[in-house]
Each structure stands twice: as C-alpha cells, then as structure tokens.
Amino acid sequence: MTYAISGECCSDASCVAVCPMNSIHPSPGEPGFGTGASLFIDPRTCIDCGACAGICPVNAAQPADQAAPEDVERNAAYFADREPLEATDLDTWEAPSYQVWGGGPRRVLVVGAGPAGMYATRELLLRTTAEVTLVDRLEQVGGLVRYGVAPDHPGTKQIIETFERITRHQRVRWLPGGDARELRGADGQLPDGFDAVIHAVGARGSRRLVIDGEDAACSAEEFVAWYNGRPGATLPVELAGPRAVIVGNGNVALDVARILLSDEKRLRAMDVSPGVRSVLAASGIKEVVLLGRRGPGEAAYTEPALRELFAAAGDRVELRYHARPAAWTADGLKLESGETIAAGNLFTAIGFEGTPIDGLPFDRDRGIVPNVRGAVVGRPGHYVAGWIKRGARGGIGVNKACAQETVMTLVSSSRVPASPGS
Structure with missing residues (x-):
C-alpha cells in the first residue's frame, strides 16, 4: 500500500522534508511548486512509511486504499512520464540551498x-x-x-x-x-x-514502569530485536498463552500485539527466521490486552496502525484505558484499582530513552x-x-x-x- 495526496493539499511542503525516499513533488525549486496546485506522491518509490501523513497539517496525505480513487489516479498520472528519482543520486539532486563547506576536503x-x-x-x-x-x-x-x-x-x-x-x-x-x-x-x-x-x-534504552515484578516482563525493545534477528538479541522470557498484556499505546505496542496474534499463514509470509516463527506459532497466545495508562485521546498510535491490527486479529484484542499497573505477579498484572488481569506474559512498550x-x-x-x-x-x-x-x-x-x-x-x-x- 502506498500513500496519495488529496485535492485538499495546502502545498506547504512539510511532507517533502520528511519523505525518506524523495517521492513527493514538485518540491521547492521545481517547476509547479507554489502555484497552488497539489503536491503528488510517486507510487513507484513510496515505501508506505506514513511520514507524510504524520506531518500533513490538513490531513491530505492518506493511505491509497482510503483515498478517493480519483486522487490515487491523479498522483500516478503526475509521474506517468517522469523517471523515478533515485533517493541517493547525488548528481540529480537539487543544487545546495546553503553554502558548500569550502577550503578543500575535510x-x-x-x-x-x-x-x-x-x-x-x-x-x-x-x-x-x-x-x-x-x-x-x-x-x-x-x-x-x-x-x-x-x-x-x-x-x-x-x-x-x-x-x-x-x-x-x-x-x-x-x-x-x-x-x-x-x-x-x-x-x-x-x-x-x-x-x-x-x-x-x-x-x-527502554523506559520502565517501575513496578514490582517488572524484571520478569519483556520490553518491546527486546521482543522486536529478537523477532527481527538483531545480532545478539534473545527472547528473555518464555511465551505463555493464552493471554498477554502489553502496556503502551504507541505503534510499537500495536506491532507487538499484531506479531503475537499472527497465525501460521501470516507468520510464513513474514521475513522472520524459522526459529522465531516456530516460537511464535507455539506460544499459545490467543488474546492480547493493550493497556493505556491514560485515555484514548492521549494514545500515540496512528489510525492506519490500529486498523491494521484489527484487520489481523480484531476479535482477539482488548483496548483498556485509564489503567495503571501496580505489580506483575504469578497470577498476572495487578492494577492500582485492585483488579488483576490474568496473563502469561507482560510486555512493556512505553517508549525509549x-x-x-x-x-x-x-x-x-x-x-x-x-x-x-x-x-x-x-x-x-x-x-x-x-x-x-x-x-x-x-x-x-x-x-x-x-x-x-x-x-x-x-x-x-x-x-x-x-x-x-x-
């Protein structure tokens, strides 16, 4: 899935600055920029990172499957007769916009x-x-x-x-x-x-909840590094179903939930090692509780990430808000309210430092x-x-x-x- 820009584009070029693949044009200095016309996203080079949507002040940048068909067609048509611009081609990039460091090589x-x-x-x-x-x-x-x-x-x-x-x-x-x-x-x-x-x-560094029993939990950093095969990364806990609790309301928390709840078919389609695939498939985790310490208005996940999670395992995800953890015990996660959520694993995804x-x-x-x-x-x-x-x-x-x-x-x-x- 790529992104497209709708006719509501304000052309302020915030998205141009953050696009990692130089896929948005016309950029400042190019013909057509600042004339009131929309900017456009090249579907041939877009990598679906969502950076444009995250910074767009008028919500004009949208996933292509949610944009109007005519907007998707307009974006593609703009690039129909243009060669894709290679993001590392130093010979075709625009001229420097500020002074080149002189005095010979440094x-x-x-x-x-x-x-x-x-x-x-x-x-x-x-x-x-x-x-x-x-x-x-x-x-x-x-x-x-x-x-x-x-x-x-x-x-x-x-x-x-x-x-x-x-x-x-x-x-x-x-x-x-x-x-x-x-x-x-x-x-x-x-x-x-x-x-x-x-x-x-x-x-x-992973931020900590600072609760009793937290050392027996698994941080998102550890889990993500393990399933992505980072050298030296290991899974510090044994996965145990049928329920896991993830404390955190950002996209990383949603990634962890989606991977935990992926069935064997989805796992086979992923770029993970056979060993990781085997452990995930045998985990027995059938349900995930995503725990937010604040309300839904403060949730840091994006709408596309939430939709993707529910499309993958919507009926097996529970969203809880205004719930503050007190301790991780053999019975599960104890909340400050006195309630205990029975679970076999606790994952923390509350940010990095x-x-x-x-x-x-x-x-x-x-x-x-x-x-x-x-x-x-x-x-x-x-x-x-x-x-x-x-x-x-x-x-x-x-x-x-x-x-x-x-x-x-x-x-x-x-x-x-x-x-x-x-």
Missing part, C-alpha cells in the same frame, strides 16, 4: 548507521566536500529500519538499499562492527584527524544530549542527530529533516552556542 566522523546517521551522511555528501567516516557497532546499516520495523512491513525496509548505496560512495569510509570509542576524542575533545563528529546513536555519551553533557530528564539545532552545548565540533538529539519520537522521515538541520548547523556555524534554545 573529515567528519558520523557515529551510527541508522536513519539519522545515514541521512546526515547523505547531507554531508550533498552539501559539503567532506570525507565521511561512518561507524556502527553492527555489521549492517539500517538501525531501527532493519531491526525495528515489523517484519510484515517489508516495503518500509526497502530504504535499506538506499542506505547501503550511500556507504559505497567514494567519499565514505564505512566501518561496520566498529567501536566508536576508539575514534572519539577523550573528554569531549575532537578525535585526531577529524574536524567534526555527528553522534547519531539513537535511544535504545537515550543513554549518556562519554565526554558529552546529558539531560537525564529528557534523555538527550543538550544541543542547539544539533550543535552540542559546550562541546565545539560535536553534533547530534536523531533520537539522541530530540528524544525518542518520530519515524524514519522525521530523521531526514532532523539530519538536514544538524548538517546545516555544522556547515554554517563556526562555534557552538553557549546555552540551549528552543
């Missing part, structure tokens, strides 16, 4: 090869003459796209091919499976041979490195992008705009501001 270290790190690398290649050293602790690029996107969403993972092509650029030195600590400078100093460092390390980076300041309340538009406060030459910059929120496309801002700050600023701003 060296920039990018730590992290997830979406934020890859988009930061792309921007450096596009906007500067820098040579980029890209390092990640894992052997493959992609980060949460590869190991966080649900295995029944293969279209979204197509962007990994784009990231892999970036690593093969002549000005990129790709160091998979590397330890960035060996390259980083001590005590916040720049490492030898580099003019700047962009830290794009994400936010892998960043962890400190050696030599850099850290805001523990927000789980980020304090920064001003990506420039780390008090550490000249150090920059951040992605979740460690803005907090663990926003999907793939938001990282594109976030990385663009950081690289623009790196290119245009000669010093780090003294204090963080808005």
Whole structure:
C-alpha cells in the first residue's frame, strides 16, 4: 500500500522534508511548486512509511486504499512520464540551498548507521566536500529500519538499499562492527584527524514502569530485536498463552500485539527466521490486552496502525484505558484499582530513552544530549542527530529533516552556542 495526496493539499511542503525516499513533488525549486496546485506522491518509490501523513497539517496525505480513487489516479498520472528519482543520486539532486563547506576536503566522523546517521551522511555528501567516516557497532546499516520495523512491513525496509548505496560512495569510509570509542576524542575533545563528529546513536534504552515484578516482563525493545534477528538479541522470557498484556499505546505496542496474534499463514509470509516463527506459532497466545495508562485521546498510535491490527486479529484484542499497573505477579498484572488481569506474559512498550555519551553533557530528564539545532552545548565540533538529539519520537522521515538541520548547523556555524534554545 502506498500513500496519495488529496485535492485538499495546502502545498506547504512539510511532507517533502520528511519523505525518506524523495517521492513527493514538485518540491521547492521545481517547476509547479507554489502555484497552488497539489503536491503528488510517486507510487513507484513510496515505501508506505506514513511520514507524510504524520506531518500533513490538513490531513491530505492518506493511505491509497482510503483515498478517493480519483486522487490515487491523479498522483500516478503526475509521474506517468517522469523517471523515478533515485533517493541517493547525488548528481540529480537539487543544487545546495546553503553554502558548500569550502577550503578543500575535510573529515567528519558520523557515529551510527541508522536513519539519522545515514541521512546526515547523505547531507554531508550533498552539501559539503567532506570525507565521511561512518561507524556502527553492527555489521549492517539500517538501525531501527532493519531491526525495528515489523517484519510484515517489508516495503518500509526497502530504504535499506538506499542506505547501503550511500556507504559505497567514494567519499565514505564505512566501518561496520566498529567501536566508536576508539575514534572519539577523550573528554569531549575532537578525535585526531577529524574536524567534526555527528553522534547519531539513537535511544535504545527502554523506559520502565517501575513496578514490582517488572524484571520478569519483556520490553518491546527486546521482543522486536529478537523477532527481527538483531545480532545478539534473545527472547528473555518464555511465551505463555493464552493471554498477554502489553502496556503502551504507541505503534510499537500495536506491532507487538499484531506479531503475537499472527497465525501460521501470516507468520510464513513474514521475513522472520524459522526459529522465531516456530516460537511464535507455539506460544499459545490467543488474546492480547493493550493497556493505556491514560485515555484514548492521549494514545500515540496512528489510525492506519490500529486498523491494521484489527484487520489481523480484531476479535482477539482488548483496548483498556485509564489503567495503571501496580505489580506483575504469578497470577498476572495487578492494577492500582485492585483488579488483576490474568496473563502469561507482560510486555512493556512505553517508549525509549537515550543513554549518556562519554565526554558529552546529558539531560537525564529528557534523555538527550543538550544541543542547539544539533550543535552540542559546550562541546565545539560535536553534533547530534536523531533520537539522541530530540528524544525518542518520530519515524524514519522525521530523521531526514532532523539530519538536514544538524548538517546545516555544522556547515554554517563556526562555534557552538553557549546555552540551549528552543
């Protein structure tokens, strides 16, 4: 399923900035932009990530199966005589919109090869003459796209091919499976041979409920990493039906519920290992309770994600709101109200938080490195992008705009501001 833009489009181009595949046109600077006509989504390159729908101020971007047929046809017709624009073709991208970093080649270290790190690398290649050293602790690029996107969403993972092509650029030195600590400078100093460092390390820590018995629960981060086959990931609990409780009301919670309730036919169609498929099929979990500590108005899941869950297992999902967990026991999840929900497994999906980076300041309340538009406060030459910059929120496309801002700050600023701003 792709996305389409309806005739209600306001053409403010917010969606252009977050589209990870450069699928929305005309973009600023292209013929037709700003003339009052609608923007259009190329169905040949759209990966169904939903970034455009999440940011559209007038709800004009919609899944194609929910849009009016004439809108779907208009979007396709706009691109009928146009070749698809490759998202990593540096020769066909628009001219830089801000000053290219002059003075000959420079060296920039990018730590992290997830979406934020890859988009930061792309921007450096596009906007500067820098040579980029890209390092990640894992052997493959992609980060949460590869190991966080649900295995029944293969279209979204197509962007990994784009990231892999970036690593093969002549000005990129790709160091998979590397330890960035060996390259980083001590005590916040720049490492030898580099003019700047962009830290794009994400936010892998799972937030905790802080209840008795929580150590016997399984976090969404652990479960998702296991079923996606992230190196070194294991399932820390034994799956036991017939009911599981998931605390959380975001899209990740819905992903966990959908995977747990998938029948053997759906599991066979997913990109998961035979071992994972076998464990899920034998779990005996037939029902999932999705528990929200606040009301439905505060739920963070998107409407398309909720519809997908109910289409897969609607009669086996119960949504509960205003329910606060008190303890996880052998009988199930005890609520502050005194009620106990009988269940064999507890999953927590209440968000992620960043962890400190050696030599850099850290805001523990927000789980980020304090920064001003990506420039780390008090550490000249150090920059951040992605979740460690803005907090663990926003999907793939938001990282594109976030990385663009950081690289623009790196290119245009000669010093780090003294204090963080808005």
